[in-house]
Amino acid sequence: MTEFIKYLSLKKDESGDNLYFISDETTKRELHRYNLNNEELIQVTNEKENVKNFWHVDEGLLIATDYNGNEREQLTYIKNGSVQKITDDGDYYHHYGVYMKDHFIFLRNHHDGKDFDLVKYSQGQLEVMATFERPTSIVSKFDDEKIILSQQVNNIDKEIYLFNIHTGEYKKTPLSIGRFSNYRSLNEETAVFTSDYLEGHMNLYLLNKEDFSFRKLTYFKWDIEKLLILNDKETVVFEVNKKGFSQLFQYKVTEDILELLDFPTDGVIHSIQNIDSKLYMIYSSMNQPHIVCSYDLMRHELIKLFGNEDLKEPMTVSHSTYPSFDGLDVPYYLYEQAGENLSTAIHVHGGPESQARPEFNELYYKLYKEGFQIAVPNIRGSTGYSKFYIGLDNQEKRMDAAKDVVSLRSHLCAVHDANPENIFIMGRSYGGFMTLLLITQFPKLWRAAVDIVGISHFTTLLSNTPAWRRDNRSYEYGFIGKHDEFMQCIAPLNNAHRVRSPLKIFHSHHDVRVPFSESTQMYEKMKEVHKDVELIVYENEGHQYLYTENQDDMNARIVKFFKEETKK
Structure with a gap:
């Protein structure tokens, strides 16, 4: 059993009497239900694999699971006690979209291919309606005949299309290229959505569904993230991500x-x-x-229904910015210890088109209880701080992002009493790459390092990642044939001989985002040049570790590793 339970994907059922959610309290992720009338809390599923997502469809439940975290989700429909396999083909990724005209409509793509098939399924019959050559997503139902599709233009921007599920007509909308999310219909004539059109932040827009003209409704200098429409169909409630922190707003459209x-x-x-x-x-x-x-919208009253208990030992936390090497203000969160010459860990998030946010992190809590100070930056390339900020690390600007971390190290020593002899670096996925980059390009600065499912060479990553993902990642990391010299130059794999700090590498066999080979080749190269390295492998995980047994094992190993290295 885990010490702290994670809750994900809260959804109401069609009756409005129950809340469904995924939690890992049984050591893996299962679906649970909370009855709002009698406060009964029960486990709904008992799957062999982790439940990754679910949807309420036609008075039943559609559940997505995969095999050992390989992300090739398979869809199962449960209704009135009967169980129906919608998909059962482990060679394909399946991405559920909408339910229309008694059909489940979803996208699929072969794990080795580049094409995306738009599929409808009903009563055991599967029909491919169209095939697209770019990564494609189902955004929403548009009307009784059409759905909205988005297609990736690069690593962040999308084009928006309409597809008629009866005629097969496929038409690009007049909407601009950009980020697009949270489409919600208000009525037959209008809808709302969020986008970074006109400027670099995700704001709220009102859409005319007839001619696709739109009007900007909000002017935040931060991103709107989650959004819902209230029952009156004219009130929008949304979360604004301000410096990572959630602010909740209500907007009356009319x-x-x-x-x-x-x-x-x-x-x-x-x-x-x-x-x-x-x-x-x-x-x-x-x-x-x-x-x-x-949260009661009339009384403005907040009530905890269930969940984890408060921490017995709260941490001292803060949020601020520091100047990087070129004067750029870089935001970071700090779990701050009192005293001097503090052992300090820097954690770099993945993505890089992602953002560290001020949410609970069990590893940080465990490190903090052992006396470590933890700094979590949102270096250039992170989302949440404008489209301009996202692009500051692309391709040959990669070293600028690494220098952001080096500047944070200097800031922590100068302002927060970090001991320069005991500063640790760690990260997951792209953060794992950044960890390897920092210990090879700036080897004297780190006491020890942890790389979790990280990239050791962009060229081998792009060569081995699925074809449909390759172009998307190339806009961020560089294109083979165009940026080869730079990617060879900075590759941690090619610079393993420069490493001075002991390194622990964590990876898993079923990772489809960063292939397992990225870690094995780095481990083998480190051993070849007689460096201090250990590789820990989890057999039943993918890119994200979902089993609490593995999470607890990894966290315990990291804490022990950092403590032992501090004593040397």
């Missing part, structure tokens, strides 16, 4: 009235649902493990 709701602003809203006059949310903060709570 009256053009924006209101900041009286909700805690020291953490992150992970999921949000609405039933009548109440919002239901999964919430956590740097000092608050995940809970499920309700």
